[in-house]
Structures are given as C-alpha cells and as structure tokens.
Amino acid sequence: xxxxxxxxxxxxxxGSLYRAGRLDLDNALRRAAAMVAAGAAxxxxxxxxxxxxxxxxxxxxxxxxxxPLVERIAAELDVIISVDTSTPAVxxxxxxxxxxxxxxxxxxxxxxxxxxxxxxGLPVCLMHxxxxxxxxxxxxxxxxxxxxxxxxxxxxxxLCAAAGIPREKIVLDPGFGFGKSLxxxxxxxxxxxxLAALGLPLLVGLSRKSVIGKLIGREVHERLPASLSxxxxxxxRGASIIRCHDVAETCDALAMYxxxxxxxxxx
Numbered sequence: 001x002x003x004x005x006x007x008x009x010x011x012x013x014x015g016s017l018y019r020a021g022r023l024d025l026d027n028a029l030r031r032a033a034a035m036v037a038a039g040a041a042x043x044x045x046x047x048x049x050x051x052x053x054x055x056x057x058x059x060x061x062x063x064x065x066x067x068p069l070v071e072r073i074a075a076e077l078d079v080i081i082s083v084d085t086s087t088p089a090v091x092x093x094x095x096x097x098x099x100x101x102x103x104x105x106x107x108x109x110x111x112x113x114x115x116x117x118x119x120x121g122l123p124v125c126l127m128h129x130x131x132x133x134x135x136x137x138x139x140x141x142x143x144x145x146x147x148x149x150x151x152x153x154x155x156x157x158x159l160c161a162a163a164g165i166p167r168e169k170i171v172l173d174p175g176f177g178f179g180k181s182l183x184x185x186x187x188x189x190x191x192x193x194x195l196a197a198l199g200l201p202l203l204v205g206l207s208r209k210s211v212i213g214k215l216i217g218r219e220v221h222e223r224l225p226a227s228l229s230x231x232x233x234x235x236x237r238g239a240s241i242i243r244c245h246d247v248a249e250t251c252d253a254l255a256m257y258x259x260x261x262x263x264x265x266x267x
Contacts (some may be wrong), residue, residue, distance in 0.1 A: 001042040001243040002035035003207070003226035006065040007049040007057075028069050029076065030137040030160070036079045039251035041102065043077075044243060045069055046084030050105050052210075053228065054102050057091050067093045082125070088112035092233025094170060095120035101171075103203075105178065107156040115164050123169040124157045125203050129177025145184045146191045149174050150168060154198055159250040163267065171241065173203040177210060185211045196238030204234040207250075 006023050017028045033243065034042055047065030048057040057065075062085065070081055075098060082101040083094040091102050100122060107126040108114040117124050131141050142148045155173045161167050174188050174195055188195075189206075196202055212218055212226040219247045224246055230243045233252050235257055244250040 001044050001092040001133050001203070001241050002032075002040035002223050002247045003164060003205075004032055004035070004045050004069075005049070005245060006045060006069060013199040023065055023069070025068060025072055029072050032069075032073050032079070033077060036077050038248035040079060040247045042080040042082050042241065044084050044103055045073075047090070048085065048087075050084075050133045052133060052137040052177075054215060056132075056134075059087055062087055063093060066090055067097055070094045070099050071097040077200070084134065086110045086113055088116035091116040091120055095122055098199045100215055103127075103173075105173075105175070106135075108152075108160065109156075114160065118163045118165050119257045123171065124160060124165055125171040125173055126160065127172045127173035127178065127203075128152050128175040133178075140181055140182060141185065145180065145187055146194050149188065150195055150198060153195070157198075157200060161238075167200070169202050171201045172198065173205065176204065176206050176212050182214045189230070189237065191238035192234065192239065201240035202238055203241040203243060204231075204239040205236065206230040209245065224249060233256050 006017060006220055009189060015257045017113065026102050034045060038060045040257065044154060045098065047062040056169065058099055066083060066085065068082065073081055080100040081098060082103045083090065085091060086104050086106040101182060102117045102120065103125040104113065105127045106129060108117055157170050160170055172195065176185050207227045208220050208223045208233055212223045216226060218226065227246065228249060232253050236240060242254065
C-alpha cells in the first residue's frame with residue numbers, strides 16, 4: 001500500500017503535492033502512477049494529517065483534498081484506492097467516485113461513519129488509536145498493550161459485522177505510533193502473531209515513523225533502511241498489507257522474503 005498524502009502538514013511528506021498553496025492534481029496523479037508502476041497494489045489517499053499533535057480538518061476541506069484525486073486515479077489507473085478518512089461525507093463521496101477501501105484511524109467511531117461505511121459496501125480497515133492525534137502521545141498507558149489492542153479491534157469488528165459489513169471485508173491495523181510509547185510499539189511488533197490470530201488480515205504502517213528516530217536517532221529522510229527492516233519483520237509476523245512511502249524499495253524487500261518462503265520445504 002503506497003501512501004499518497006494530500007495534506008500540507010503530514011509528518012513525512014506534507015505539502016509535497018502542493019503548488020502555490022493548492023493541491024496539484026496532475027503532480028499527484030504522476031506520483032500515484034509511479035507507485036503503481038513500482039508495485040503498489042493499493043494507494044492510500046489521506047486528506048487529514050494524523051501525526052501527533054495534528055489539528056482536525058473541516059469536512060469541506062477534506063472533501064476538496066480527497067475526492068477529486070480519487071476520481072482521477074479511478075479513471076486512469078488500475079489500482080485499489082484506499083481512502084484514509086474518518087469523515088462520513090468523505091466515505092460516501094469517495095465510494096461513489098471509485099474508492100475500494102475505507103481506512104479509518106478512528107475505527108469508524110466518528111458519528112455516522114459506521115453507517116456510511118456499511119452503506120458503501122466497501123471493505124474497511126479498523127485501526128486502534130488511544131485518544132485523538134492532538135493528544136494521543138501524552139503519556140499513553142496500558143495494562144497489556146497487545147491484549148488491549150486486540151480487544152478493541154475485535155469489538156469494533158463485531159460492531160461492523162452487526163452493522164452489515166461482512167467479516168471477510170474487515171482488515172485490522174494495530175495503530176503503530178498512535179497513542180503508544182516506544183516500548184508499546186516494540187511489544188506490538190514482537191507479539192503481532194497474537195493479533196494475526198484474530199483471523200482477520202492485518203495492515204501495518206511503520207514506514208518512516210518516530211519509533212525509528214527514537215531507537216537509532218535517524219531523521220525522517222534517513223529512515224528507509226530501518227523502514228524496510230520493519231516491513232519484513234511485520235510480514236514475517238503475519239501482516240498482510242504493508243503501508244509505506246517507498247514503494248519500490250519495500251516491494252524489493254518483501255520479494256526477498258516471499259522468495260524465501262517459497263523455498264521452504266512442504267510439510
């Protein structure tokens with residue numbers, strides 16, 4: 001899953017698709033096409049930054065950032081479009097324009113979001129986050145982070161199923177970096193098989209995240225090697241979808257892991 005942020009303030013690439021203060025749709029489409037050519041099976045389009053400390057974005061602004069690009073990509077590229085949103089109107093309009101997945105960091109908890117997602121008929125990805133982006137990193141505490149995340153995701157999946165979203169259309173995301181300390185993130189990655197045991201596909205996003213900076217002191221633009229290591233470790237522990245900024249490099253790293261799996265003797 002390639003990341004295509006349409007925000008001016010995302011932590012890694014905020015504003016890179018803007019020209020003269022406005023989103024450049026032609027530039028965004030070129031970036032999307034390059035990611036697809038590099039091997040992305042999904043593109044995740046986000047119009048609201050969810051970096052730590054980020055402020056909320058109004059509905060109209062998020063619609064303007066996301067929907068025109070969804071429409072262009074759906075018309076011109078053969079790829080599944082994931083929309084990274086919690087906003088019911090964005091879910092509805094994106095689905096109407098060709099989106100193929102709703103990816104919500106708030107696990108469809110915003111009023112009206114669950115109903116909009118169910119009505120769209122699209123698969124959904126439910127992420128765990130403690131708090132909101134503006135306050136989620138203020139001393140997060142857990143008795144057992146893996147158990148707490150698993151319980152939350154399972155409960156949200158059950159509510160989705162009750163609302164009419166088939167279980168086979170649900171993906172789970174542990175939410176690395178969203179209301180978790182460094183140790184919480186490491187424990188989640190180490191114990192990822194416990195979350196895979198829930199029986200639903202896992203999406204993992206660790207690309208360029210602050211856990212890398214905290215561990216090895218690298219700035220955002222220096223985090224590619226560590227991001228690739230984390231992608232392979234996540235896949236080895238049961239992740240089905242790797243969300244990343246550097247598509248070509250991540251595809252190469254995962255291809256090596258897949259090649260090794262294919263050589264394992266059958267039992």
